[in-house]
Amino acid sequence: MVSTVPRNDLVLWAIAFIAGCILTLVQGGWLIVLGTGGLCWWLRRQRWGRSLWLRLPTSRSVAIATVVALLAMSYLWLRTPQPTVTDISGVVRRLADLNLPPTVAVTGVVQTTPLPNRAGRLRFFMAVEQYRNVSQQASQDALLRGRASGRLYVTLPGTIAADLHPGQRIEVKGTLYRPRPSGSRFIRTFNFQRQLQLQNTFAGLTGEELRGLDHGSGWGLWAIRQRITAAHRAGLGDRHGSLVSAMVLGSRAVAVPFELRDAFRRVGLSHALAASGFHTAILLTVALTLVRPFPERWRYSCGGGVLILFVCLSGFAPSAIRAGLMGLASLAALAGNQKVQPLGALLAIACGMLLYNPLWIEDIGFQLSFLATLGLIVSSQPISDRLDWCPGVLRNPLAVPLAATIWVFPLSLAIFGVFPVYGLLANVLTTFLLVMLTVGGFISALGALLLPTIGASIATVLYWPTELLVWFVQHIGQWPGATIALGTLGWGQVVVLYALIVLVWWHPWWQHRWLAVFTVGLALVVLPFLIRQQMLFQATVLATTRVPMLVIQQPAGTIALNAGDPHVLTAFLAQEGINRIDWAIASDRRSQNWLDVHATTPLRRLTTVATANSDPAYQQMLAALPVEHHTLLPQQPSRLGNVEITVQRADPAILRFNLGRSDWLFISDPAADQHHWLRGAPVATPDVLWWWGRRFDLQLLEHIQPKAIIFSQARLAPQISTALQQKNIPYFIVGRDGEIRWTPKTALTANLDASNDGIF
Incomplete structure (x- = not known):
């Protein structure tokens, strides 16, 4: 019986299950499990090992834990979605085999509320029913059509998809593709393919036309969320209204402007926009306070109802489910006049959630939520006790965010590579406002459920607190050194850092030497960063095909070519630990986003390649950018450190x-005369030809004779690929291979395996 099993054994097996799920993500994880289990078993059986391991479970318990971890790995592997034979993703390959463009019309049912992406398009998931090829190359006889299954990740222009909601049956025309992975070798970026796979989706559709077939049901959780957000926006305006809605519903269910999301992330307040334990604690406290005069049964029922409503409205985000279950566990303990064991409850909830859906182990919100909660449970009180020199009113506001930050820091730095310097101060300064807006937003939401005008009227009262919160966040984010990019940590560093944190938590001897442990941990993060910055020399072509982008890293300073996609550029800089761009170069007039980049990563100077085109928006950007800027003239070399750049032609560049x-x-190729100019110009043979454009002339190979070629394109014509293979010229396609990196030792290396058949 379970009651006869020692508590330590149950804890060990639960930890083994969670560790097994985590190690599924590590190559050779099963070897780590067997090695760790074997080592523990062997030590336990040694005479000197028994005295060392007196407090640990028996060898039998260790063996069971090893089996549990291996079963967890197998369970996650079995639960990982795979496409069926009729899945819509198979149509991509079928169209390619028939030499037909992947232009299709897909009929299906909208499953999720459309939300905007950074490109301004609306994204949602659709359950597929049938498809048909609508490309002009397809004759009527060869028209490909049929029934299909599975889900599609769909994006549509916001102007034509603004009124879509779950349950509608629609037909979307656009380009069908199979997503490719990312961040596998160089940088730990968002893996688009894997994230879709975890949601049982294996294909995407870039839609351009929409036709509604029926309106579906007009009621559901989506309608409640829409009613709440509409009331908030009516009372506060679109910008402030979406912010308050996110504090009630979570940012996964609300379209919060990306500039606000980025501002909150820069100052360490991302948790304020996520459905988390912070929100459930506030809502539960307020709910129980308001119904205090009622009998206990009514009070606890009301508290439980608030928690369940919160989880439902948040769209069942894993972090919200965790927070709701913790709240319900606390209520159950209070109702039974028992003392809740928060650490045991957290461990049990983690195991229960992973048994229900082991794929949640890869959800960043799930990971950070549990680590933050663990930090609050085990570290907030000890930290508060050591802050006895602070006024009593400040101890808890300081201890709570500090405890959460300590436990979240290693994983957060491993994923994002950025540390918000003023995060602790921002949390202290905004705590009262966050509590007020969360409570007020929830009361407004309840009013909106009764009558939208009531919800909007209540929301109006929150305008100035919201304005003050936004002012705080934006101004703190503009302070000098608001964020420090330390680069993404290696997983070895992460394991050692968490081992140090656990030692301080677990053992009194280490607790008295926390300052020494802190120094070691800081050195483990900072020293590799400093050494790398002083020794690194590499160039990376970023994975974007709209505007060519290159980052060159060297001890003398960082060089960045173009800022076509500021989010991609700043994410790369953060993960590489780059806090300043010493030399920014604009070779393309569409590279107008240097202001956005400068707000996150300051520029020292900007140079422009002179062109005959006049772009007013570009000139306005230059006028607003508070850095030195000048023009690179043809045939006049400019140098920074070991890098020399020469403009051989300005228009096109x-x-x-x-x-x-x-x-x-x-070489950029926006004009047809580029090929004629190159054939008549004396061009020295390069080691690498970097070609950006749609049309490549094979005759240029004889004239330029490059040793390797990088194509900043989504795909390459088959005849060009064949010709390059016949000439034994290695080539890389950014749209297929991801980032392309050069170092003096390895030359060119692709981020992704070139054999991957992802299509964009």
């Missing part, structure tokens, strides 16, 4: 990069 012993030639 042809640049030569000399990276020490490697010579690159960058």
